[in-house]
């Protein structure tokens with residue numbers, strides 16, 4: 001397809017862990033591209049490295065025991081692996097986010113989804129009014145769950 005823009009390009013990603021049995025690569029030379037506005041599903045058997053790939057993109061691999069050992073994660077023209085922790089914090093939760101696997105610990109059922117998305121917006125986009133934060137949260141909720149109000 002022409003005219004589409006690559007938003008995310010994972011190139012030869014290698015992420016390893018040190019364990020009692022020695023070092024191993026949980027993600028070994030993984031590459032893929034995601035175009036803007038598109039959805040990419042990654043499927044595979046349990047333990048094949050889907051979560052470690054996603055956590056690597058977010059730069060949330062616990063070190064130790066884990067380490068991103070090679071490759072590039074190009075997002076919006078920047079290689080995330082070369083950014084400082086501070087620069088990465090600005091991108092994480094703002095331009096790129098992760099919904100963790102365990103919904104009962106990631107989302108609080110006492111608050112609406114819009115409220116919880118609003119919290120992330122509040123933390124990352126300083127200077128917005130309370131009203132704007134609430135509206136942005138509701139807009140995000142409506143895009144994701146079109147039947148909720």
Ligand SMILES: Nc1ncnc2c1ncn2[C@@H]1O[C@H](COP(=O)(O)OP(=O)(O)O)[C@@H](O)[C@H]1O
Pocket residue numbers: 017018019026044045046047048049050051052053062065066
């Ligand atoms: N913190 C960790 N320490 C050691 N090994 C880990 C750690 N996190 C994940 N792994 C290992 O990395 C491999 C890939 O795991 P994961 O990405 O969670 O698989 P899945 O595709 O099911 O999401 C598995 O062998 C898993 O045991």
Ligand SMILES: [Mg+2]
Pocket residue numbers: 050051052101
């Ligand atoms: Mg997983």
